[in-house]
Amino acid sequence: MNRRFTTLTFGAIPVFALAALVNLDHIPGTNIALTVPYAAEGPGPMFNTLGKVNDVDVVQITGTDVDHTSGNLNMTTVSVRTNMTLVQAISRWLLTSDNLVPIDQVIPQNKTEEEVNQLNQQAFLSSESSATTAALRYLKKPLEVEIAEVVAGSPADGSLSAGDRIVSIAGEKVDSGGHAQKIVRSKKPGDDITVTVRHQGTTEEKTITLAEHPSDKKLPFLGISMTTVPTGDITVKYNLEDVGGPSAGMMFALAVIDKLSPGQLNHGKYVVGTGTIDDDGNVGHIGGIEHKARAAADDNAELFLAPKDNCADLRGKDFGAMKIVSVATLEDAVTQMDNYAAGKDLHLCE
Known part of the structure; x- marks a missing residue:
């Protein structure tokens, strides 16, 4: 023995x-x-855009009356785990609902993990600006363009300042950053362009000579980054940290609409969704849709708003009683919530 x-x-x-x-x-x-050259993707946490995080509204609006809201307009996330050992990767594959994907799909070969995180954060900030613009356009509220940053050494440096509100460019009134960029792009390097701004309460007209764009010498370069903001004293602030990427855009926009319009946009229902948004309210494709829908279904959500271009990714999957509808625009999303509450036909992802 x-x-x-x-x-x-x-x-x-x-x-x-x-x-x-x-x-x-x-x-x-x-x-x-x-470590293995794979990343694990799985369901991440959800956030109610009508709720609070750390006792602060996720979507905080000041400078105007805000309507009472209730229920859920949840945004979804995907959890990504990298730098795994072989055992850790196999464990996640066997014991969780995570998918293993080549690391290049998460961190391109020419980027570091830190650079990817920075790009995701920039995309998240851009989605916030587009969400505000799309929501206020939906509500037919006036908008202005604010200079967020002036590139050092650029043609705009010394003439324009962060915080300036752009009234017009080349004599044409602008109401979004995309519109302003389109006007600038219609010019050539070396052209003079007039930019009228409100600077510290005073309207000023600046004449600036455009340079060659650092990434493409054929394109004109002014040297400013812009964000679209409400006119007057209205401010919209998004209070989520450690979340990246553009996929929260649609749900942020819906939260802004709900807070600035009478009644409950979700009719008090548990609604979850995902999708990018542009200034015109178009909803775009996102990654990790199955994980996001799975997290919503597991939390007993009633309705899931999915980008039209993602419907094929959900075909044949079982998400229980949760209804998954296809949306291509912000207006589609509002209509589908109305139809669900009224018991009308839905544009299902099938």
């Missing part, structure tokens, strides 16, 4: 040693990584 015990004990040592080795993310004493 003692011999058998000894054999089992010592015979197990290589197994334990191997398990410890496989769980290491680098060779001890070196910088040589032992």
Whole structure:
């Protein structure tokens, strides 16, 4: 009996040693990584855009009356795990609903993880601006273009300032950053262009000579980044941290509409959705749709708003009693919520 015990004990040592080795993310004493070239994607947390996070409204509107809201207009996220050991990757594949995808799909070969995170954060900020613009256009409220940043050493440097409100460019009144960029792009490097701004309460007209764009010498370069904002004292602020990418745009826009219009946009229902948004209210394709729909269904959501271009990704999947509808525009999303509450036909993802 003692011999058998000894054999089992010592015979197990290589197994334990191997398990410890496989769980290491680098060779001890070196910088040589032992991680697999895959990432795990799975359902991430949801946030109610009508609710609060850390006691602050997720979508905070000041400078005007805000209507009472209730129920849910949840935005969804995808959790991404990288730098996994072989054991960790296999465990997530076997024991969770995560998908394993090549790491290049998450972090392109020419980018670092930090650079990808920065790009995702920029996309998130851009989606916030587009959400505000799309929502206020839907509500037919006036908009202005504000200069967010002036590039150092650019043609605009010294003439324009962050915080200036752009009234017109080349004599044409502008009401969105996209419109302003279109006017500038109609010119050529070397052309003079007039930019009329409100600077610290005073209207000023600036004549600026356009330069060659750093990334394409054929394009004109003014050197400003812009955001579309409400006129007057209305401000819209989004209070979510550690979330990246553009896919919250549609749900942010719906929250703004709900708060600035009478009645309940969701009719008090548990509505979840995802999709990018542009200034004109068009809803675009996003990644990880199955994980997002799964998280919503698991939380007993009643209605899921999915971008039209993502419907094929959900075909044949079972999400229980939750209804998944196809939306191509902000107006579609509002109509589908109205129809659901009224018991009318829905444009289902089928």
